[in-house]
Amino acid sequence: MPTAPASSLELRGVSRRFGGREVLSDISLTIPPGRITCLLGESGCGKSTLLRIVSGVDRPDNGTILMNGAPIVGPGHFVEPEQRRIGFMFQDYALFPHLSVAENLAFGLRHLSRPDQGRRLAEVVDRIGLGHLTGRYPHSLSGGEQQRVALARALAPQPAVLLMDEPFSNLDQGLRERVRRETLAILRKIGTSAIIVTHDPQEALAVGDLVVLMRAGRIEQAGTPFEIYDRPASPYAAEFMGPCNRLTGIWSQGRIETPIGTFPAALDLPDGALALACIRPQALSIGPDGHGISARVVAKTFMGESEQIDILVHPLAETLRMHSHVRIPMSIGEKVSLQLNGAQIHVFADDNRRIDTILPGPE
Structure with missing residues (x-):
């Protein structure tokens, strides 16, 4: 599978309210290209809402988002989700139960010609090691296998940025660590920019090149894993990590x-x-x-x-x-x-x- 050009994202003053409650407040953040960024925080801190806004599933009330310097969200400007080259891997994987693994992988390739679909499908199957699973259906797969298929389906269209919402939380502890290592190896080899949501500080430290700790809709601290653990910006950050x-x-x-x-x-x-x-x-x-x-x-x-x-x-x-x-x-x-x-x-x-x-x- 060819490496997709990595893209940077820049968020400027992004805010979102629901029913008068401010869920995100003035979020400004630069996501580095070709790196893994972890959005970390407890439930309700706004990290999944931020992921939906980046993907285009939701819109901010205020703020601007730029990809490689070009706005995809802003005043009077909104690029539709399918035109953003942003992939989304859901927490429950969201595989289509009535489709085989091969058909699930091909779902996001419908814009390609049949020959191109076949070539891209072969590339992603080979890269992620799914050749023995292509004829099977989701119900017959283990949790780890479903996770790998969901990752492959998200990567098949070669997104510039991949969003992952708690991608390892449904796996048992031992399997979670193995699948996480495999996933990180694939993402780093391809060079895809990825944003991973997690509530687990140990996972964020192990996974992220950049860790963004959120609290009540705001960024409490952002930095490398060493920076955020060794030099916490507040008692909250120190105790959360x-x-x-x-x-x-x-x-x-x-x-x-x-x-x-x-x-x-x-x-x-x-x-x-x-x-x-x-x-x-x-x-x-x-x-x-x-x-x-x-x-x-x-x-x-x-x-x-x-x-x-x-x-x-x-x-x-x-x-x-x-x-x-x-x-x-x-x-x-x-x-x-x-x-x-x-x-x-x-x-x-x-x-x-x-x-x-x-x-x-x-x-």
Whole structure:
């Protein structure tokens, strides 16, 4: 299957309202060509609505969308979905049950002549490895096979941009990871620009070249997986991308003072102001009592690859959670010493504004 020219998308001030409720508010975003962009967020944040607007299934109330610099949506301008060269792969795959795999794949090629249809069909079947499935019907396929057929059908017309709404959510965990790897390999080999909607932060980090975290119809943060995990723009972003221990502290002379340590950061706060430290569970470790901050083990949960341990540190009202990939011999109720192992701490003003990211080193 020949590689389709990759296309960039630019969204400028896109907004959408339903019944007086603003579902999307002033979304501005550039989708890089030939890359995979993940729209990430909890249910109802607007990510699927944004996908429908890009595809042309829905229209924004305000804003402009450009493909390779040319408007496809804007004031007085609307390019019909079938003319956008944008493919859409649905969450439930939406395969036609009465059509064979070959007929499903050919459905989007009706604009081509019979010989061209045959050539394109052969190309996509060979590229995605569906030769043994072409005569079968959707009901006889496994979940992974249905997903591959749906992907092939979306790619057959050679879209410049492929939209995928929760494409792996219907698969079991083990199968999901394998199918995801296969799908990514195909998309990267072809070089198609893709936008994938997901609610799973781990999936977004594993899949996306660009991760766009959405919250209540707005973009909370956009960046590479490393940027959005290592340098979250807000407490919400920090906690959405992975569990955090939240500690409120006092800002004094260039440091946040917390019950488990005092840490420097480049903040613009007056002395005495409240600040917030978000500490990931893997940043904490424990050892025998007497070699750090006194604490007590209150719960342990074995998770296979790691162990989750809840510890109580005086005078904190809530426990701190840590993750360890080595076996911890301490028992529940045992006194231990809390230590910080050098992973990042994210520091914010207490008004939820991002302040800084620091490397911990209790002082």
